[in-house]
Amino acid sequence: MDQKMNVYVWDMDxxxxxxxxxxxxxxAEPFNGSKDVEKxxxxxxxxxNHILQVCDEYFFYEQIENCNKPFLDALSxxxxxxxxxxxxxxxxxxGPLNDDINKRKLAYRHRIIAQKYKKGxxxxxxxDMAKFWNDLYDVTDRYTDRWLSSARACLEQxxxxxxxxxxxxxxxxxxxxxxxxxxxxxxxxxxxxxxxxNVYSSWEVGKPQCFSYIKxxxxxxxxxxxxxxxxxxECEAAQTMKWxxxxxxxxxxxxxRFPGLTLKTLGHYFAVVYGNVDEExxxxxxxxxx
Numbered sequence: 119m120d121q122k123m124n125v126y127v128w129d130m131d132x133x134x135x136x137x138x139x140x141x142x143x144x145x146a147e148p149f150n151g152s153k154d155v156e157k158x159x160x161x162x163x164x165x166x167n168h169i170l171q172v173c174d175e176y177f178f179y180e181q182i183e184n185c186n187k188p189f190l191d192a193l194s195x196x197x198x199x200x201x202x203x204x205x206x207x208x209x210x211x212x213g214p215l216n217d218d219i220n221k222r223k224l225a226y227r228h229r230i231i232a233q234k235y236k237k238g239x240x241x242x243x244x245x246d247m248a249k250f251w252n253d254l255y256d257v258t259d260r261y262t263d264r265w266l267s268s269a270r271a272c273l274e275q276x277x278x279x280x281x282x283x284x285x286x287x288x289x290x291x292x293x294x295x296x297x298x299x300x301x302x303x304x305x306x307x308x309x310x311x312x313x314x315x316n317v318y319s320s321w322e323v324g325k326p327q328c329f330s331y332i333k334x335x336x337x338x339x340x341x342x343x344x345x346x347x348x349x350x351x352e353c354e355a356a357q358t359m360k361w362x363x364x365x366x367x368x369x370x371x372x373x374x375r376f377p378g379l380t381l382k383t384l385g386h387y388f389a390v391v392y393g394n395v396d397e398e399x400x401x402x403x404x405x406x407x408x
Contacts (some may be wrong), residue, residue, distance in 0.1 A: 128291070129347030129349060135269070135302065135306045136368065137165055140161055140165070165258070172301050173298050186296055188323050189296070190314055196225040202226055235303075238304070270307055272380065276288055290303060290312050326359075330359075342388055343362075
């Protein structure tokens with residue numbers, strides 16, 4: 119039997135994580151006073167300030183902020199495979215991407231970023247900083263009624279639904295620039311289920327183009343796609359591709375939010391677009407994930 123593949127295309131902000139709505143207070147407002155708006159703003163700004171610090175200190179962001187690419191492998195053809203163990207990134211004269219030499223230098227940086235992402239935060243942060251991030255994650259998760267941990271659990275369900283003839287893949291398409299998005303994926307503990315090669319930035323190319331990249335990468339008659347997000351851009355792009363779209367709504371009475379969204383719900387959306395399926399077999403739903 120030909121292997122089937124389910125590709126889950128996730129938005130990041132206000133879907134898998136909450137950040138912008140914490141910073142501007144819109145997350146707390148619909149709770150009619152039961153959430154401390156100022157506390158949410160403080161949590162969000164703490165994330166924002168420290169994310170940028172991690173980007174600059176460990177992921178070359180200060181050097182490459184103006185060189186955004188839609189994914190880390192975008193310049194892989196310029197990487198000659200050089201051993202970078204003794205390479206001095208502060209002295210290599212990296213500049214604007216107007217020639218192949220600088221494209222190669224950016225490809226080197228992307229290779230190191232991918233390696234750091236794969237190793238995880240413990241490879242770059244000391245024990246005190248790792249504890250700071252874990253504590254901030256826990257505070258945020260409690261404030262948002264387990265939104266973060268529930269979204270992560272849903273990702274895990276999608277990843278662990280693999281069976282003998284079914285492969286499930288999580289893809290992240292974010293409207294933010296690539297390096298901060300990778301760092302956020304690490305800090306919000308999504309990296310176990312979304313490898314660096316599955317993170318796409320639509321910052322410059324737009325989500326329709328990112329969706330086209332994904333469709334070209336995952337081809338075949340048995341590949342099915344499902345988009346999960348909160349914004350109009352991913353909704354329109356999904357409609358153009360004729361992929362099911364699950365609208366996330368962070369308001370307390372929202373039909374699809376975290377906690378709440380499950381693999382079984384996503385299976386229903388697959389069925390609407392791709393026809394009736396045996397969800398137990400084709401989406402990898404277990405009774406425990408219902």
